[in-house]
Amino acid sequence: MQILIADDERDMLKILRAYFEKEGYKVFEAEDGEKALEIFYREKIDLAILDWMMPKVNGLEVCMEIKARSDKKVLILTAKSEQEDELKALHIGADEFIRKPFHPKILVLRVKKLLGDEKDIHYHNIRIALEGNKLYLDGRDVQATKTEFELMHCLVRNKGNILTRHQLLDLVWGLDYFGDERTVDTHIRRLRAKVGEAVIKTNRGLGYSVEGAHE
Incomplete structure (x- = not known):
């Protein structure tokens, strides 16, 4: 929106x-x-x-x-x-x-x-529960960390668009974060292990994205 x-x-x-x-x-x-x-x-x-x-x-x-x-x-x-x-x-x-x-x-x-944007967000078989900051895969709580939840939420809200590591750092970690951009890769890897390897796409030399075809 x-x-x-x-x-x-x-x-x-x-x-x-x-x-x-x-x-x-x-x-x-x-x-x-x-x-x-x-x-x-x-x-x-x-x-x-x-x-x-x-x-x-x-x-x-x-x-x-x-x-x-x-x-x-x-x-x-x-x-x-x-x-x-x-x-x-x-x-x-x-x-x-x-x-x-x-x-x-x-x-x-x-x-x-x-x-009217307060409801949970559904993406494929993933449910992003906004109130509890939880991720569910096929109805099962995947025990995502706060950072993993924020990453998934951010990617889905921007589905169809590639987000660079720098953009993800600003959006998830905050504008005042000055750490290594590679920390994004580490958290993406852990998130994939919980929601499925194919959900988050790596766009080499650019960043990460999720497909925009599904709500």
Whole structure:
């Protein structure tokens, strides 16, 4: 799924992008409302996260235009604390309203709820249980480690696309990880032993992927 995040704080954009990409979403960034609308008209987004106070065109105006032209979900972020502000945002069509400061994981959960993306993910005979962070093969818990679970989740959410070792390190281990890229190979090898050797494809010189034909 594709998400537009519009906020004039660069650090906020960087943090939110990392969290959502880790969950397998494709993220488009905008630092003002004008750019946000350009992206909305150019790309097929599923949801927009809009900061209320943005340069050029504010978040509420962007929300109104998105809602007038589509049925896409919109979540408003704001530092405003008055209840009237929340009522105003919801009245003009926003589907959700979150006050700053907030934890990015809370935002991710709210977005998943809006998109109906909270359920377990099924891929071939593998079930990825999001609530318990468990992997099941033919209904059997394979006892995956947290890292193995995150790797499988990341690959399946990006199925059909090749992820490089560096991308996997950023998405699974985090942006602040500076270890050897070969640690990815070690964890992929252990994961394959649990879910099947053929599930994860090695794209030599590029990275790893899973096929995109099956949900």
